[in-house]
Amino acid sequence: MFAQKRLGKIHKSLPPGISIASASDFSNWKMDIQVLDTNPLYANKIYRLNFKFSGSYPIEAPEVTFIKEDDREIPMHPHIYSNGVICLDLLGTNWSPVQNVESVCMSIQSMLTSNTKNERPPGDDTFVRSGYRSPRNINFVYDDNNV
Amino acid sequence: MAPSRSSRNSLQSVDLRALDYLTSPSANLLCPICHAPLITPVQTRCLHTFCSACISLSLERSLTCPVDRKPLNHDDVTPAPIMIANLVNDLMVLCPNREKGCTTSCARWLVESHVREDCEYATVKCAKEGCDGLVERREADRECVHEEVECAFCEGPVRKLDIELHYGECPKLSSDCRHCSKSFLNPELAAHKLICPDEVIDCAASHFGCSHSSRRSELDEHLTHCHFVALTPILQLHTERIETLELENKAIRQKLDLLVPPRPLPTPLSGTSNSNDSSSLGRDMTSEMQDYTYHLYSEYEQLRSDVERLNAQVRELDVKQDMVRFSEGLRYNEEMAGVRAAINGLRMQLHWLVANRREGVTAGAGAGAARSVAGSSAGGDGRRMSDSARQVVKL
Numbered sequence: 001m002f003a004q005k006r007l008g009k010i011h012k013s014l015p016p017g018i019s020i021a022s023a024s025d026f027s028n029w030k031m032d033i034q035v036l037d038t039n040p041l042y043a044n045k046i047y048r049l050n051f052k053f054s055g056s057y058p059i060e061a062p063e064v065t066f067i068k069e070d071d072r073e074i075p076m077h078p079h080i081y082s083n084g085v086i087c088l089d090l091l092g093t094n095w096s097p098v099q100n101v102e103s104v105c106m107s108i109q110s111m112l113t114s115n116t117k118n119e120r121p122p123g124d125d126t127f128v129r130s131g132y133r134s135p136r137n138i139n140f141v142y143d144d145n146n147v
Numbered sequence: 148m149a150p151s152r153s154s155r156n157s158l159q160s161v162d163l164r165a166l167d168y169l170t171s172p173s174a175n176l177l178c179p180i181c182h183a184p185l186i187t188p189v190q191t192r193c194l195h196t197f198c199s200a201c202i203s204l205s206l207e208r209s210l211t212c213p214v215d216r217k218p219l220n221h222d223d224v225t226p227a228p229i230m231i232a233n234l235v236n237d238l239m240v241l242c243p244n245r246e247k248g249c250t251t252s253c254a255r256w257l258v259e260s261h262v263r264e265d266c267e268y269a270t271v272k273c274a275k276e277g278c279d280g281l282v283e284r285r286e287a288d289r290e291c292v293h294e295e296v297e298c299a300f301c302e303g304p305v306r307k308l309d310i311e312l313h314y315g316e317c318p319k320l321s322s323d324c325r326h327c328s329k330s331f332l333n334p335e336l337a338a339h340k341l342i343c344p345d346e347v348i349d350c351a352a353s354h355f356g357c358s359h360s361s362r363r364s365e366l367d368e369h370l371t372h373c374h375f376v377a378l379t380p381i382l383q384l385h386t387e388r389i390e391t392l393e394l395e396n397k398a399i400r401q402k403l404d405l406l407v408p409p410r411p412l413p414t415p416l417s418g419t420s421n422s423n424d425s426s427s428l429g430r431d432m433t434s435e436m437q438d439y440t441y442h443l444y445s446e447y448e449q450l451r452s453d454v455e456r457l458n459a460q461v462r463e464l465d466v467k468q469d470m471v472r473f474s475e476g477l478r479y480n481e482e483m484a485g486v487r488a489a490i491n492g493l494r495m496q497l498h499w500l501v502a503n504r505r506e507g508v509t510a511g512a513g514a515g516a517a518r519s520v521a522g523s524s525a526g527g528d529g530r531r532m533s534d535s536a537r538q539v540v541k542l
Contacts, residue, residue: 058180059204097180097205098213 018105027053030067033105035112041076042112048072049108050084051101061095064088064104076118079111083128087121157269157284161243161259169239169252176235179214180205184255185235188227193217196227244268247283280308326362352376407441 014020021030029051035042052063066074066084074080079087090099090107121127163186172184180201187199195214197205202224205213212219226232236256242249243258247268253261262269267285272278273293280293295304300319314320321332326345340346344364350357351366352375359369370376 056204059208094216096209096211096213096216097201100182 014102015106017109018102021048029053029101031101031105032072033109033112035109037113039113039115041115041118045075046072047075047112049105051104058097058100061091061099062101062104064091064108075112076120077112077115078117078119078121080121081124081127082120085127156263157266157271159244159262159269161262163255163258166240166243166255166258167245169241172235172238176231176238184238185227185231188231188235189224190227191219192223193219196231199224242266242268350375352379352382355379355382406444407437 017034017036019032021032023029031049031051032046033049034046048067048069050063050065050067054060054062064086066080066086068074068084074082074084081087086108088107088111090104164181164183168184176184178185178188178198178201179195180197183198185196185198188196189199189202190196191202191212193212193215195212197213202213203221206219206221206224210219211217236254238255239252240255240258242251242253242261244262244266249266249268251261251266268283270281271284271287273280273282273291274287275291275294278291278293280291282292286292292308293306296307296310297303298305298310298313298317298319301317303317305313315322316333318332318334321330322336323330324336324339324343324345326343326347329339331339342363344362346363347360348363348366350359350369350373352373353360355375355378357373357375359373361369375382
């Protein structure tokens with residue numbers, strides 16, 4: 001109940017490069033993010049994030065993945081699998097209820113901005129074939145603090 | 148006598164989290180977790196303030212402060228300074244019955260008593276004694292709307308509250324069909340709906356994906372060239388087959404789960420130096436392992452059934468042997484009893500003989516002669532005999 005109330009209060013002025021694509025109900029939101037600097041990997045491209053909120057949000061982290069649509073690609077990044085699953089500690093073990101949709105978007109935005117490698121995570125093929133759609137059941141090993 | 152207004156408290160509860168505020172409150176008074184003005188504010192050891200309920204929910208998941216991630220225990224959370232509590236309690240809120248029409252706004256700490264005692268739109272118990280119905284407070288002093296009255300048309304009992312609704316379905320009244328504007332008695336309306344030529348209905352194959360819908364009178368034309376309708380028999384067949392296969396699949400899966408206990412899937416790694424090859428190798432290994440485990444398991448099953456069979460045989464043999472032993476023992480017992488009886492007979496005879504002899508000796512001869520006689524006579528009969536004879540002599 002109070003999670004809905006809270007979700008309803010998305011700030012009127014979102015930071016540059018972040019916008020709401022659709023927020024029809026309180027369980028599923030789509031956000032568009034864009035990298036603003038001149039990083040050649042992501043310049044002039046818009047990516048779409050899918051937020052899935054459980055009943056216990058914000059105590060539990062939302063499920064956040066990139067989704068592929070007609071004009072939206074999955075960004076190239078050593079921590080983003082080609083099926084859109086993001087390996088980011090903030091969305092798993094290091095989630096804090098203080099975070100919100102806006103702050104998560106900004107974290108992912110900066111994760112893209114600082115990246116220079118045009119590659120997928122190791123084991124991407126196997127991972128995508130294994131058919132994990134929901135990041136919730138994955139125990140990622142967060143071992144790379146450089147990117 | 149009806150109870151007075153003031154004693155009729157509303158049972159409606161107020162959810163403080165769901166309240167709407169008259170003006171948007173200062174960001175400093177918001178809980179970082181629920182982003183709403185603090186309710187029962189508490190303070191952590193690291194001097195961050197949260198709603199009491201929010202921080203305890205958060206601590207159940209992780210024992211860290213949500214803001215700075217420092218370790219935090221339930222004991223490190225204490226009530227916030229009273230000034231903070233006063234600041235948030237003084238915020239002006241709108242009455243939770245605003246949607247029903249209440250325009251009152253008051254300080255947050257007063258809103259509960261407003262709903263309980265004053266709000267005209269809060270639900271209270273009906274004033275009529277013995278009535279369990281609920282009404283809004285402003286209507287509480289009017290006559291009870293929960294008692295049953297007689298419908299003027301069908302003469303059936305209807306609650307006063309529901310009378311408008313009842314007129315729509317009273318069997319003695321008629322309503323107009325929404326499509327062809329003919330008038331029907333209420334019970335016949337439903338039947339008419341199924342045949343009304345102007346009613347808009349879906350294509351017969353709508354559950355297979357046809358999105359066409361039109362008036363009933365015009366649907367026939369659509370049906371003649373609808374691809375979905377043409378495919379319906381085969382689609383139906385497929386649906387039925389899928390259903391049976393699904394059922395079968397489910398049964399098989401259950402059996403399989405019984406045979407092979409489910410294993411956790413291999414965990415993918417991210418951002419590690421593991422190469423693609425090693426993980427695919429791992430996959431092969433696990434499938435091999437799985438085969439091997441399955442093989443072991445079936446072997447184990449076989450061995451177990453063997454052992455069970457052997458156990459049964461051993462038990463059978465045991466019983467047989469017991470029987471044999473028992474019958475043999477019986478035979479021995481009988482024989483032994485016979486022998487014992489014979490021995491007893493002999494003993495009796497011997498006693499008689501010994502007694503006879505003693506009488507003869509004491510009558511005629513001395514002790515020396517008696518010994519020699521006793522010795523010679525006992526020598527043939529056995530040792531026991533001579534013993535007893537000697538004892539007698541000693542005495």
